[in-house]
Amino acid sequence: MTTPTTVKPHAEPLSIDGGSVGVLLSHGFTGSPASMKPWGHDLADRGFTVRIPRLPGHGTRWQDLNRVGWDDWYGELDAALSELRERCDRVAVCGLSMGGALALRLAELRPDDVDALVLVNPAVAVRNWRLHLVPFLKYALPSMPGIGNDIKKPGADEVGYGRTPLRALHSQIRTWPQLRADLGRVTAPLLVFRSTDDHVVDGTGLGVIRDGVASKVTEFVTLTDSFHVATLDFDAPLIFERSAAFITEHLGSPR
Template structure:
């Protein structure tokens, strides 16, 4: 229930949760996106018998103005709590993230290595080549928003139910998250499966290289997606992501 300071949650952006067996999967959506980008994947995992959590990050699924009142600490706190819920009832938990959700997943693996059994990243973001990002901390003090980055999806008719504006104070906070995650990549030891769209209009190839070189994971694999844009979980390659990630999780989860 919303109060006077929290706008109503937009239909279709509600969190998704499912009970299941001893293997759990936490899926995090990206910056200015919503659970709509991850729930189909979550339902597929739930149908396979896994416990699933797809949280709605604070400030998302409402308004971009509301998101400007939140920071990366709020977003991380939500996925951290979801991981705790899954670990309370599961023997093994894999964490998956799209875009900024990938940064949050990496941070969970850095801070809670005993609780993250495997990592699955889809077009994760912890750095970009865009030089204008250096201006964001200053711009955020005088401008509330700039044009949005949502719905970079090749398949017609798909909608991640994100914002059409990018809240700049929130973006400045995301840049702080990225820096924190980059500085601690060496602390990631969980098996890692990364999907990267060859044509992505939001995230360039910088993050993939940094992560694949920077983590300590002995088991790491990069899969290139040829028929999807940034929100690949709702795009033509979604089934590839679902099938490959299901096999990856099964390979690393302790046999029941």
């Protein structure tokens, strides 16, 4: 018999019911809902209905992540979006890193259901020659050193993994070409936060998103005091305030 995998403390999903405007938040690759919970609680305190799913394979042990892939992660968010659409009049989707890529994909495939997008250091392209080796390395190595907890603020913890599972990583990066090709389907108002000092995702994807989406409203905010996991870093209050104002402006008051 297989022993059930235990979810780490603070990596559990979060669900808070509020007003008629819903917000779906997605954490990043090898991270967990812990990276999004302060943001989610801030939105809930403002009256929004909030959902933060735990993406399959995350928040437990890194070996679990090699057993799942992009379709599983997307499916989890897709189901959460459907649940929110039944409960709320309007829904915004927010994502960190890979969560930003998943949010974009939802907006591409379900444009009528995504009323606004907020992305933090989205991962849709990276200039790193090592990534070209991943499709081959995954057969020889199960993992490589981790990319988690890239946070400037001392003591912050996204409850992620210390290893990067290569099969799962390959599942993520091989979706990028199609994701980038379909950016023209994105029409929702878009707000993007980008850290100037990010040790995980470089700035390549920012221009790709800016030039690719068909959104009539696009805002880009530079974060000068945060690393990659900016939702737990020194600029987090700025993200919380600006995103709440942006969502309210385009979707209406949650109350």
